[in-house]
Amino acid sequence: ADHDISEPQHGLLAGLAKLPELGALSIQASAEGPRNAEAMRFAVAAGPLRASGEGTLNLVDQRMDLDVTADAPSMAPRQDVSWNGVSLQAHVHGPFKAPDATGQVRIEGLNAGALQLRTFSADVQGNSGSVGLHATLDRLRIPGPKPELLQSAPVDLRADVKLDDPLWPVTFALSHPLVSMQGNANTGGELGGALTINGPALAPFAAIAGLDIKGHTTLNANFTTQGSTTKVELAGVVGVTGGKAPIPALIGDGAKLGVSATFAREDISIERAQLDGKILRISTNGSAEQGTLDLNWKVTLSDLAAVASTVTGRIEAQGRVRGAADNLELVADATGEAGTEGFPSGPIKLSARLQGLPGAPAGRVDARASIDGSPLELALALQRGRDGALLGTIERADWKSAHAEGNVSLRAGDRLPQGRASMRIAKLEDVERWIGQAVRGSVVADVDFAQSGGRAQAKIQLDARNVAVGDTHMDHLTVAGRVDDPMTRPKVALQFTADGVATSGMIGSARLQADGPQEALVLKLSADLHNVADADAQVTTTATLNAPAKQIAFSALQARYKGQTAQLLAPARVSFGDGLAVDRLRVGVQQAVLEASGRVSPTLQLTASLRNVTPDLVKTFGPDLQAEGTMSVEARLSGTTAQPRGTVRLNANGMRMRTGAGRTLPPTNLVASAELEERFARVDARLSGGNQMHLNASGRVPLAAAGPIDVHANGTLDAAIANPILEVNGRRVKGQITLDVAVTGDLGAPRMNGTAKLAQGDIQDYTLGAHLSDVEALLEAAGDTVRISSLTAQAGPGTVSGSGTVGVLAPGHPVDLKLTARNARPLASDLLTANMDLDLTLRGQAATRLDAAGKIFIQRAEINIPNALPTTVAVLDVRRPGQKAPTPASTSAVVMGLDLAVDAPSAVFVRGRGLDAEVGGDIHVGGTTAAPQIGGGLDMRRGTFDLGGASLNFTSGKVSFNGAGITQKIDPTLDFEAQSTSGGITAKLNVTGYADAPKITLTSMPDLPQDEILARLLFGTSVKQLTALQIAQIGAALASLTGMGGGGINPLMAARKSLGLDRLSVGSTPTGGTNVEAGRYVSTGVYVGAKQSTSGATQAKVEVDLTKRLKVQATVGTGGTSAQGATPDNDQGSSIGLSYQFEY
Secondary structure, eight states, X not given: OEEEEEEOTTOHHHHHTTOTTSOXXXXXXXXESOTTSEEEEEEEEETTEEXXXXXXXXXXXXXXXXXXXXXXXXXXXXXXXXXXXXXXXXXXXXXXXXOEEEEEEEEEEEEETTEEEEEEEEEEEEETTEEEEEEEEEXXXXXXXXXXXXXXXXXXXXXXXXTTSTTOEEEEXXXXXXXXXXXXXEOSSSOEEEEEEEESOOHHHHHHTTOOEEXXXXXEEEEEEETTEEEEEXXXXXXXXXXXXTHHHHHOSOEEEEEEEEEETTEEEEEEEEEEOSSEEEEEEEEEETTEEEEEEEEEESOGGGTOTTEEEEEEEEEEEEEETTEEEEEEEEEEEEEETTSOOEEEEEEEEEEEETTSXXXXXXXXXXXXXXXXXXXXEEEEOTTSOXXXXXXXXXXXXXXXXXXXXXXXXXXXXXXXXXXXXXXXXXXXXXXXXXXXXXXXXXXXXXXXXXXXXXEEEEEEEEEEETTEEEEEEEEEEEEESTTSSOEEEEEEEEEEEEETTEEEEEEEEEEEETTSEEEEEEXXXXXXXXXXXXXXXXXXXXXXXXXXXXXXXXXXXXXXXXXXXXXXXXXXXXXEEEEEEEEEETTEEEEEEEEEESSEEEEEEEEEEOHHHHTTTOTTOOEEEEEEEEEEEEEOSSSEXXXXXXXXXXXXESSSGGGGSOOEEEEEEEEEETTEEEEEEEEEETTTEEEEEEEEEESSSSSBOEEEEEEEEEGGGGHHHHGGGTEEEEEEEEEEEEEEEETTEEEEXXXXXXXXXXXXXXXTTEEEEEEXXXXXXXXXXXXXXXXXXXXXXXXXXXXXXXXXXXXXXXXEEEEEEEEEEEEESSSEEEEEEEEEEEEEETTTEEEEEEEEEEXXXXXXXXXXXXXXXXXXXXXXXXXXXXXXXXOOOOEEEEEEEEEEEEEEEEEETTEEEEXXXXXXXXXXXXXXXXXXXXXXXXXXXXXXXXXXXXXXXXXXXXXXXXXXXXXXXXXXXXEEEXXXXXXXXXXXXXXXXXXXXXXXXXOOOHHHHHHHHHHSSOGGXXXXXXXXXXXXXXXXXTTOSOOOOOHHHHHHHHHTOSEEEEEEOTTSOEEEEEEEEEETTEEEEEEEXXXXXXXXXXXXXXXXXXEEEEEEEOOOSOOTTOOTTTOXXXXXXXXXXXXX
16 A cells, blocks of 8 residues: 655644644655565655655564654744754564664754753663663753753653563653652553652752742652542652741751642542641641532641741641632631740630632631730621622721721722721830830821722821930821822822931931832932031932832932031932942032942942042031141042952142141141052052151051051151140250161061161250250160160260160060169259269059169259249139030059159258258158159258348258148158247247148247247347337248248349359348358268358358268357357357257
């Protein structure tokens, strides 16, 4: 028999096959010969596709011998079906039930709708009744939301079938990195088999359902078929190890899954379906027959914290769903316990009875619970109106001071209901445990749902009063306005008002108006603030927000503060969708302009600059600042904010003060740059100030708190550059400083190396009379320590030198310094001049405790007491009402220990206000600077007191350190006494008390009036016998004792200094005349002097100190016999003897 079928393109057969572009079709087939050797041939042509086959067929013995080939180039027989190439070769030989078969199939670039693959290849091998298939699907794309799921690796399929077995058993295996399946099935007769599925990674499959979970699964399935009924048993384990909460916590790593179901055509019967997870347990049973669902279900949550971390407790719900798919009835009941952090657990009971689900629900939901010890009651009712609208009523919603109510209706086709819902909370503190923050106040909110002009509309009104959250308080907050089409394309018109806002000491109000759709929402903000760092501030801005695109465009921005105005110079846009980016931001303040453009995060691609910054801009925060100059900063950055790259440059020119002592300083210029390289920066800086300062620094510094550092600094500095500031306080310095230092190591533990030199130095303090000249110093840095390698200076006729180390970078900052002086005169003024030797050390830890120790030997010192001290003005601590008290100055935690020995055996002269005395002794200073302990004192060697023109000799004197003066500071105590005896009456003058408040008293034996005592002291006679001139002298003496009178130049003191004398005084003789005494110490403890009176008498005097109280005195004079009232101290004749002083 021969058959020949053909049709043109777009023919009937191509249409029936739904392959309209298959092309012209031609089929030729023939069969001839006996039944036991029938020869067969066929040839098929469909467009460019070609297929052919030939062989023999033995129908008697059921054997065959057949060869088939097919080949097709690139074709697209249908719009959604195409391939790049197809090839087929097959050979079958032998019995029908046990043939020997070989074959290969290869398809390139198959595209069948959503199913696509790059290559399909299959090999078939069979003999003796077994046929095996091995196929590979490369770059397979499958239908669904994740078509690329299996594309990363080939899908491998293997199957074997036994054709000589009546059941035709098949074993198969499919493997892919994401899933593997193994199974077997009987395909002859009743279908049945088993299947095992292993999924090592659930995440890709969960993404198809829009879930974010990670985990694994192993499932075993068995199925049997009898007629039209199929029974399926499924058991396995599902493990969820990660992903979006709360699914991992609910299911856990070993949830058991079990299903037993029967499928009969379109009916399903579920005997058991159960998931036993870590916290979640779901079970159900029921049926879906003839379109009607009848399902019993039960859900248990053993720990509610898995759903909400702030909630504790458990809940169990069960119920039934039945009815047609478009008219379901739901019965649900739930019981359990729930609580939150800070709330004790309380019972929960919920019931729901709903009909007409899902399209036309009706029924009610009731809930009761105890939260924070207070009952919660909720009742919602749903019903159908006559017009078919769904009516919803909040019948009851109460908890503590919170109450809600409402009535809404939803008509068919509407997306938004109509009606009103209200809520009020009289005491916001009731909910502070819910939000985890202290809150006070009250709030009332109403929402009206309506239709306006065919559009849904929600009108919003919110009113909150006396709201306090943390340290922020608001007297009144309101939100008013509407939202059109809230469910489709929302367009808002809302106004937010906040009055009486107070936070961190600031108070004020704010207004925000929002108008427009979410793609172009116009925002207008204004804020008026007070007490912002003791000043007012105002902020206004206008912007347009594109919420879907996450962009905001600023068209205006203005901020006023302390007379300064910052404003937006041009429109700017900020994007915050994928990170943060700014576009053409330009803000100006005075002549300063800030510009920025580019991306800030997640990657950094930013160009920014700050130009024309002047010190006047800083006056906002420091109004007393009067300076001039300009500064600019430019930056070009890339990388990320954590690891930036790019360049930053800083220029400051002509920086100087316009007022004060700093106005005479030269202008300062700074040029600095930094090349950022992710984790570190290469810096280069140059600082100059006229011709007196040139400093440079360059190197590499880390951008984090730790990392390698390598910076070198050098330059020169003329110390005199600081004189315009120092001279205001009476100080002056000179000298050239040369710096050459490198800092290396790690920023957390840097190391130094280099030197700092001072040459031709000169330091003066005119107020103290201190002067060091020819100062030369060399400081050497090594590691964490700075060593004073050499320090020398000239102090008057002597020298000062120092050495030691300071661990400036070492833990605790150890200090070990030594200071030595020989015959040095560091102080020389009208008040104090001293020559001394000293050996001092300073050791310890600068961060905790330092100890100063050593010896000071006073060779010679002159202390001059001025006639009057400057007036002391009390400074009152005045504070206005409401003004806070100033913060007390913090005291240093460093303890300064003292162990100083001061040795001044003699030649310490104290002069002034009539006093001319020499003292000497030993003083030891111990303890600490906070609580010093001073021992020893100074004893008078000799002394006189000039009172009213008469010279009184002190008979004893001592300076001790045993208390604090009226200023509560260390103050020596005085105890000096001068006396005179005449006419059987002893008159005494005592100087006692603290040095900052001495007391001068007059006493006598027997007791006499003060003027009588002065007469005895000054003139050796009674006040009744005084002349008018002598009475005037007593008045002058009283003025001197009380500190009154002029304080002009003392010519006697000036003459003594110019002549180089230790003593030069004018006194009286017993006869009422006047004498002059002059002398000096020729060596320690040996005094030589001379006295000349107006009567012509001359006397030479020598005193030798043998001990503290015992002296040898010798005088040689030209005077006559002793006058009445003369004493050994004022006798003008000749004498020799011993003098011993004691107190009785």
